[in-house]
Amino acid sequence: MSDEVRLEAVDVSKTFGITKAVQHVSEKFYKGEIHALIGENGSGKSTLTNMLTGIYSIDSGKFILDGEEVKPVNQVDANNHGIAIIVQELGTLDGLTVAENIFLGHEDQFVKHGIKNTGAMNKKANELLKEYGFGRIKASDYVDDYNFEDRKLVEIVKSTYFKPKVLVVDETTTALSQEGREELYKVMNRVRDYGGVVIFISHDLQEVLDKSDRITVLRDGVYIGCVNAKDETEDDLKKMMVGREMTGDYYRSDYGEKVSDEVVLSVENVTVPNLIKDVTFQLHKGEILGFGGLSESGMHEVGKAIFGASFDRTGTVKLADGTEINDIPTAIKHSIAYTSKDRDNESVVMNQSIGDNILLPSLDRLGKGPLKIQNHKANRAFAEKYAEEMSVKMVNTNQFVSELSGGNKQKVVLARWLGADSDILVLDSPTRGIDIKVKQDIYQLMDKMRKEGKSIIMISEELMELIGMCDRIIIMRDGQISGELERSRNLDENSLIAKMV
Amino acid sequence: MEKAVTADKAERKSFAQSSTFRAVLPVIGLILVFIIFNILTGGRMITNLSLTISSLYSLMIACTGVFFIMTMGGLDFSQGSILGIAAIVICTVSKVAPVGIAIIAGIAVGAGIGAINGFFYVNRKIKSFIVTICTMFLFRGIIKYLTSDSPVSGAASLQMNYDTVPVKLTCMLIVVALGIFFFEFTRFGTDLRAIGAGEKAAKFAGIRTDRMKFWVYVLSGAITGFAAFVSVVHAGSVTSSGGNQLETQILIALVLGGMPISGGAKVRFENVIVGALLYTILQSGLQMLGMSTQTMQMIESVVFLVFVLIFADRQSIQVIK
Numbered sequence: 001m002s003d004e005v006r007l008e009a010v011d012v013s014k015t016f017g018i019t020k021a022v023q024h025v026s027e028k029f030y031k032g033e034i035h036a037l038i039g040e041n042g043s044g045k046s047t048l049t050n051m052l053t054g055i056y057s058i059d060s061g062k063f064i065l066d067g068e069e070v071k072p073v074n075q076v077d078a079n080n081h082g083i084a085i086i087v088q089e090l091g092t093l094d095g096l097t098v099a100e101n102i103f104l105g106h107e108d109q110f111v112k113h114g115i116k117n118t119g120a121m122n123k124k125a126n127e128l129l130k131e132y133g134f135g136r137i138k139a140s141d142y143v144d145d146y147n148f149e150d151r152k153l154v155e156i157v158k159s160t161y162f163k164p165k166v167l168v169v170d171e172t173t174t175a176l177s178q179e180g181r182e183e184l185y186k187v188m189n190r191v192r193d194y195g196g197v198v199i200f201i202s203h204d205l206q207e208v209l210d211k212s213d214r215i216t217v218l219r220d221g222v223y224i225g226c227v228n229a230k231d232e233t234e235d236d237l238k239k240m241m242v243g244r245e246m247t248g249d250y251y252r253s254d255y256g257e258k259v260s261d262e263v264v265l266s267v268e269n270v271t272v273p274n275l276i277k278d279v280t281f282q283l284h285k286g287e288i289l290g291f292g293g294l295s296e297s298g299m300h301e302v303g304k305a306i307f308g309a310s311f312d313r314t315g316t317v318k319l320a321d322g323t324e325i326n327d328i329p330t331a332i333k334h335s336i337a338y339t340s341k342d343r344d345n346e347s348v349v350m351n352q353s354i355g356d357n358i359l360l361p362s363l364d365r366l367g368k369g370p371l372k373i374q375n376h377k378a379n380r381a382f383a384e385k386y387a388e389e390m391s392v393k394m395v396n397t398n399q400f401v402s403e404l405s406g407g408n409k410q411k412v413v414l415a416r417w418l419g420a421d422s423d424i425l426v427l428d429s430p431t432r433g434i435d436i437k438v439k440q441d442i443y444q445l446m447d448k449m450r451k452e453g454k455s456i457i458m459i460s461e462e463l464m465e466l467i468g469m470c471d472r473i474i475i476m477r478d479g480q481i482s483g484e485l486e487r488s489r490n491l492d493e494n495s496l497i498a499k500m501v
Numbered sequence: 502m503e504k505a506v507t508a509d510k511a512e513r514k515s516f517a518q519s520s521t522f523r524a525v526l527p528v529i530g531l532i533l534v535f536i537i538f539n540i541l542t543g544g545r546m547i548t549n550l551s552l553t554i555s556s557l558y559s560l561m562i563a564c565t566g567v568f569f570i571m572t573m574g575g576l577d578f579s580q581g582s583i584l585g586i587a588a589i590v591i592c593t594v595s596k597v598a599p600v601g602i603a604i605i606a607g608i609a610v611g612a613g614i615g616a617i618n619g620f621f622y623v624n625r626k627i628k629s630f631i632v633t634i635c636t637m638f639l640f641r642g643i644i645k646y647l648t649s650d651s652p653v654s655g656a657a658s659l660q661m662n663y664d665t666v667p668v669k670l671t672c673m674l675i676v677v678a679l680g681i682f683f684f685e686f687t688r689f690g691t692d693l694r695a696i697g698a699g700e701k702a703a704k705f706a707g708i709r710t711d712r713m714k715f716w717v718y719v720l721s722g723a724i725t726g727f728a729a730f731v732s733v734v735h736a737g738s739v740t741s742s743g744g745n746q747l748e749t750q751i752l753i754a755l756v757l758g759g760m761p762i763s764g765g766a767k768v769r770f771e772n773v774i775v776g777a778l779l780y781t782i783l784q785s786g787l788q789m790l791g792m793s794t795q796t797m798q799m800i801e802s803v804v805f806l807v808f809v810l811i812f813a814d815r816q817s818i819q820v821i822k
Contacts, residue, residue: 309705332707346705351698352766356691360706363688373686400766416706 006031006197007052007166012061014047021047024061025223027216029166034188034198036212036229038205039241040435041407042393044221045201049168052199053085054078065165076105082165086172086184088406088433091155092143099125099139102158128161133183148342149180149295160187167191168199173207174433177295177461178497185211203435204462205234217241238436250440251468252288252447255489259471260285263320264455265336265424267306270315275301276479279315283424283455288446290470291459293500298479300341303428303459307331307338332361337417339410341429341459347413348401355383355397357412361420386415391441407438414445425449428459443469463493475499523767523812527759527775534779538786545789546782551666553785554778555735558669559584560750561777562728565680566721567751568773573696573717574764575629579618580751582640583722584744587611587729589647592655592739600659608726614640615722619715637748645741654738663734672731676724677774684770693717697764753805754780761812 007029014022022044029035037045050056052063054072062069065081072078075085092101099122103110110121125139134153143151152175160167169188173181188198188211202208208215209229217224217240224240265283270276276298283289291299304310306317308327317325325331331338340346348357359366359379366382367374383397390411394404401412410430417425427446431439446456446469460466466473475483475496483499485491539546546553563580570577587607595603614636621632647653663669684690695703696710704710725747733739758776761767783804787797 307705327709328704329707329709338705340705345699345701347702349695349699349702349706349766352695356695356766357706360691360695360703360708363691367688371687374688374691 002031002195004031005029006066006195008064009048009052010062010064012048012051012058012063014044014051014056014059021221022051022218023221023223025218025221026061027223027226029197029199031195031197032192033214034192034200034212036200036202036208036215037218038202038208038215038237039218039224040437041405042220043218043241045218046170047221048218049085049170049199049201052078052166053083053168055085079105079162079164082162083168084159084162084164084166085168085170086152086155086159088171088175092151092158094142094144096143097122097140098129098137098143098146098154101143101154102128102139102161104158106162125157128157132157132187147296148175149177152176152180153183156184156187160191163194164191164196166197166199168201170201171203171433173202173204178500179294181207203433203439205237205436206464208237209234219243241435242437249444249447250436251443251465255487257471259287260453265306265320266316266318267302268316268318270302270305270313270317272298272301272305272310272313274479275310276305276476279305279481281474281481283457285455286450286453287472288450288456288458288470290466290473291457291476292461292463292466292473292496293476293482295461297476297500299459299476300428301479302476303338303340303426303457306426306457307336309338332420333364335421335423336426337361337420337422337424338426339413339417339428339430341432343406343409343413343432348409350402351400353398354387354392354394354401354404354412355380357401358383358386358397358416358419361416365420382419383415386419387412389418390415390445406433407435410434410442411438414442422454424455424457426457426459429461430458431460431462431465439465463496466496467491467493477501523759524769524771526811527757527772527779530757531775531779531782534782534786538782538789542786542789546786553789554781556784557777557781558673559728559732559735560747560754560781561673561773562676562731563725563747564751564754564773564777565676566724567748568680568755568760568768568770569684569693569717570629570721571697571755571760571762572690572693572764572768573714574700575622575714575718576752577618577633577718577721578630578748579614579633579636579640580721580725581744581747581749582637582644583611583614583725584729584732584747585644585739586614586640587726588733588736588739588743589644589653591730591733592653592659595656595659600656600663603655603659604727604730607729608723611726611729612719612723615719615725616715618722619718622718623711623715633748641745644739644743648739648741648743652738652740655733659734660737664737669731669734672727676727680773681770690770694764694766694768697768698766750780753801756805756808756812757783759812762809 005028009025009027012022012025025048039045047056051058054074054077058071070081072081072083102125103121107116110117122139129135129137129139137146137150137154143154152172173184176184188200191198200212209232212229214226215229215232215237216226219241262285263282264285268280270279279302291302293299301310305313308325308331319334323334325334325336344350359382363374364372366379380397387394387397392411392415393408401409404412430442450456458466458470471487473485473496474481477500485495563584567577567580587610590610591603591607594606618632618636621627622629692708692713695706695708696713700710754776755772756762757779758772760772760776787800
């Protein structure tokens, strides 16, 4: 980090209606630093960086980059000013090739006399991919052919190949597995080394402390302070973010409790072509069973397979009473719940109300008579009850889910399954992209459910939460189970990683 | 970000996107259009009300089926051909069998064509507008073939006994009442809206989306088959243009009724009722003013475009930032 200022935010504000999302934030960003931006959901981190990257307009105040005011009108314009962003959710476009995604909005360099030279574009893209070490991704392939993780890597190349002066990394790491994260860290360090600024938004405080030079904390749109990463601990940061000491347990605190022998779900020789092979395990009553592994280890598919959502699955998923689960409606009818890693596409119906989202799996139970006649008033009360139980921040249950933050969407999903009174919950990445306060709520909810005799399968890329929450952790590698670990105080991340790779 | 995002949406949500506006504008439009045409025609519209709305019955019935399809985000351009074929079947059967059998035959043929649409759309994963455009041409061809020598006429009793306002009104009201009941008071409506708003997520919420999509096409075809009966009793026979352009009329009517063309959560059953009324009055009014078909088509298409502009559910169209 040099003492030369690269970027300065001067008294930047943004309001949405009556909400003051960002209030008079000023901060200097120096050449060659990784500057973390932390705060709870709704603290204004993304709003601030979205103004810088041209996604939102600036209400008042200004950004000064290398001594000149910048006011990007959109992301391409921001790129031309040397500002790039990698977003939390998918930032690549379906139906375009990898190369077309990388050069989206900057195709002109390959156009001669009005004709685009696709060959040159693919060649350049392949060179870049190789340079980044992502050689297995091919420039001419459609981006749809790649999974979430690889598409994130494409996005990393897209945002950084032109050596941006400022790179915003907006909660990207939660979407990535450990390998993917390492790649991202490398790129961040590279930007720092050539004198750029990385603005790093993350909810993972340990990661923030490890990777960044300085940390700015926002709370409710207000600038709280900026600290040096090396002087702080996780608890200091939490205190700054929340404005008070965190109370109560974060993870579970019990050890050595005996789990019931009663098997509620047995999975036998489940295989999904190219994804998982011969997976066999049993889930007990009141147990939290964790699944860990690299993102491609097949562990996410295990969740889908149990819920009856996999294509071409073989093997059996059987309940204690012998019922076989082969499709989603059967799973739901027999009290199985599932939250997907891909929250926006699979867990919630985005463009539908919170109320309907909560009600969907319970409509059959709520309906009266053979025609399942619905009582709107009772249904509304039902949705409100569970939304309140999960303390979803909302105007009312008619509000669309698309208007909620990631954490609140996840609360809607959990409210739905609470309402359906599910006995077996398959939670895939339940805390992805969620701030610590809501995370704590979710962990405590899981603990409560466990004590009520409900069984939970928790699939997660965050090893700490697996260690903190699970009675047993199954580790997956290359689509197969590679090991199993019991709950213990002595368990650490390294013992899990050893089985993962 | 929750507060910020909510407010941002609220800010961007212009008045035109608000649900009250969506619900009220078509009704206001309906009343205004009715008043304006009455003034322009010197009250002829209100005195000839039964004539004015003579084409309403079959349109509103057919709209109900397409409404279900559009709620789940699909389209159906084969409606006119379904009506034409079903009408030919009803006419032919009515000459040899009681009218009840003729109606059932019409419904069955409609359902059959709906099943063809549904099969290619659901099982073969072809976009619904492509499939239904194909079936539209296919069955239009068959209609033309069957009517090439002379129009197919039905039994004389058909027109004599059933071409009365009470019969046609009852037919329409039964369909609308059943539609309202199932759409509003059973999970049918919620499921359709969920599919329209996000099919994948709807599937993960336990809806058998593929089965639902297929049967809704069958249902819609059956309803239009029934509409064919109402249309036949009015016309008495079927010509090669029987049911021609019904699909466009339905589409325009639903959009005039305030239906977002992409379906989804903002759909309301009122869209069918208000839309069919508004379209019929607009059509009859222009006719009474002595407009030529060409002028009417132009006026209608402009009105259509304006309403699509107003009601397009832009929030639900995925924007990738």
